[in-house]
Amino acid sequence: MEKKKENIFDFKLFKRLFEYIKPYKLVFYSLILLVVLLAIFSAATPYITKYAIDNSITTKIEKDFLFYILLMFGVLILNTVFQLLFIYYAAWLGQNLVQDVRVKLFDHLLRYKMKYYDNSSVGLLITRAVTDMERIADIFGQGLFMIFKDLLAMAVVFGVMVYMNFKLSGIVLIMMPLLLYATRIFQKYMKKAFEDVRTEVSNLNSFVQERLTGMKILQLFTREDLEYKNFKAINERHKKGWVKTVWYNSIFFPLPDLCGSITIGLVAWYGGLNVVLQNTSVSQGDLVAFIMFVPMLFRPLRQIADKFNTLQMGMVAATRVFKIIDTTSQIDDLGTHVAESFKGNIKFDNVHFSYVEDEKVLKGISFDVKTGDTVAIVGATGAGKSTIINLLNRFYEIEDGVISVDGIDIKDVTLSSLRTQIAVVLQDVFLFADTILNNITLNHPNITEEQVYQAAKDIGIHDFIMTLPNGYHYNVKERGVMLSSGQRQLISFLRAYVTNPSILVLDEATSSVDSYSEQLIQNATDKITKGRTSIVIAHRLATIKKADKIIVMDAGKIVEQGTHKELLKKENGYYKNLYEVQFLQEEVA
Structure with missing residues (x-):
């Protein structure tokens, strides 16, 4: 039971969210195609640079140099266009999906028994219907597709690196296990931190909503100072929840840059030594391309971790929203008699x-x-x-x-x-x-x-x-x-x-x-x-x-x-x- 709680990904929850994507399947599959194209284009520029150096700069042959420059420029233009389409439609899909979920949630709220509202906080329900919905939209607009794009780009980049030079690729892998392990630990702690944050956000919303609604009573009974102290305490817990996420971020985020810098140093040392010694296993183009590739391989891990934070918040929010939707508190409307009027007995x-x-x-x-x-x-x-x-x-x-x-x-x-x-x-x-x-x-x-x-x-x-x-x-x-x-x-x-x-x-x-x-x-x-x-x-x-x-x-x-x-x-x-x-x-x- 405990292991189930510690799962980083809730695939059952993702499967349920994907049910809401069905009306937008064309956009969804188009985004998948854009992810693949962006991953390919991410590796194209360093790869073209390698050939420009080895075939034109090193050999001092001008013949194909302009072609390589124009090719890189074309890749840049296409990459920019695809990025624009990807960012727009990922956000568009998220907002449309959330619109459908929010409508379903509100439809359920309209039909719940009064007993449900007797036992529920209005502020909490507002949080679920508004704030949590935006976090669900971020799952697709800023989380899932972005992570998929970065992971695929890393896979393509590493595949090209192995194809270009197996030995340099091996050096790049030295720091990777440490970084992957750190990323997993980070994800685990961030999920718990964001669950705490969402709880404190709900508490804060409930407190503020109730006090604003009952402001006349508070002032009539001169409770301003006491409620001010209560608010400070709740706000302090809210702040501590967010500070915990900032602390985890501050520990993790410098790590990919550190690992990337060390790896670039190792690549420059080993590759540069081979170039100086005129070892044919590493060309000047390989060395430059790998120096360009390393940030493209390590930096996405930091971005993935950042986007994973967004994904985790969205998952926590989705879990809470679906918990309300799954609540069976409706009056059983099984009657078949339609009363157009009553006599009144x-x-x-x-x-x-x-x-x-x-x-x-x-x-x-x-x-x-x-x-x-x-x-x-x-x-x-x-x-x-x-x-x-x-x-x-x-x-x-x-x-x-x-x-x-x-x-x-x-x-x-x-x-x-x-x-x-x-x-x-x-x-x-x-x-x-x-x-x-x-x-x-x-x-x-x-x-x-x-x-x-x-x-x-x-x-x-x-x-x-x-x-x-x-x-x-x-x-x-x-x-x-x-x-x-x-x-x-x-x-x-x-x-x-x-x-x-x-x-x-x-x-x-x-x-x-x-x-x-x-x-x-x-x-x-x-x-x-x-x-x-x-x-x-x-x-x-x-x-x-x-x-x-x-x-x-x-x-x-x-x-x-x-x-x-x-x-x-x-x-x-x-x-x-x-x-x-x-x-x-x-x-x-």
Whole structure:
């Protein structure tokens, strides 16, 4: 098991990445051809130089000298053109591949259960979708093809060296085992170092994202100094991770230059001695060519090591991205019934549910909601009220029991059609950094601007929207910070209403709004709930009183059911006590 962890290359991972290359096979094979051509051209200039020296300079025959010069110039031009094409299309392939992987990743993220996000860091997921993706692109743009090109060039160069002069080639090999061993050790340590770096990058992103999102809380509780110290500690670990990679680089990178210089010295000594002694085994052309060849053989090892760093970072990033893609956290959408509309008969039959294993949130919940009725659910915080809404929309899977609408198990209804027919207004309203219009329609192609205007007039908030700069085209910025909480709630209410849902859910929809906004929402609620099945989770007295039925929950169980008047008649009833303690205070106020 340990050996598997220490593998420098994960061929299974490469094989998986290559699956994404299939749509770009022509470019991929063209890059392979360019790699071969570049390797050949890399050895051409020293080889031509050898013949220019031996056949023209040494012999002082001018006849073919111009030909050799023009030939080297032609090789240089072609090499430059091929380099340009190679660099461009290697990067192009990497970016296209990453585009496909990123789309697949985001598609998975869109379909994961809410439980997955309950247990995941947003900063970490952003790192995977953005930063790690760029590292994967580098595998092809700056890593794999570059390494392959350098290795092939080294093989071609060494092959030409052996063909030209076997003895000088043997001298060149003296330092090679040491350098190859050092390269392997370097690669092993760099892989571990880059795994540490990616971990610290994720931690840093998560920390910054959470603190920026919760900046108001930090300042309200004067936590600036403490969070500054925490950030310094995390940033220090991040720096140490990178410094470790710099340390390994600083140890290794001078080594190829040192080995290359020693080898050139040995070649110059042995070859020069043979030239001086007029030994026919080494010509002047051989000596010059080999001096040119040695850097071409040793320097790529340094470049390969550098590119291998890029490759390692890409592999670590790819492993983490594929880990998210391979996560099986989607809701099973196996239903075949497409609900174009619901009558609105809702039934919970002995439903059990836990967010955390062995910690029951709902303990055998059973109740009915008839078509067109408005049912209010009340209870203390943590009683399980909002959980009922989450389960109705299948954000989570129940452990036992059945939830049905119009007599059909919601598991048999396609997920898209189920959620299309249920509109939810939450207490904590989320608005995107976009216009009011787009936040209402969420860019739904079948909802026109005129429909939005009419819906806003119907529920009485059109005039409020028109008082804003640019009206419906007013950009509310990130999370709707340009609007008050009451205004955001009104936009959320309109977003639910404009879809004309079969079932309406209001989850604490008026608990954090001002009295004016509450009145607007109350008027809209009366209109939108008329003749439509509605479930209301609220503390506001007016909503509770008008409900056709009130379900009272405590600790995951239903303790009482009935109308407002019926529940008030129960001596020492849970609802009656709740009413006298909380709701009666609101009436007095």
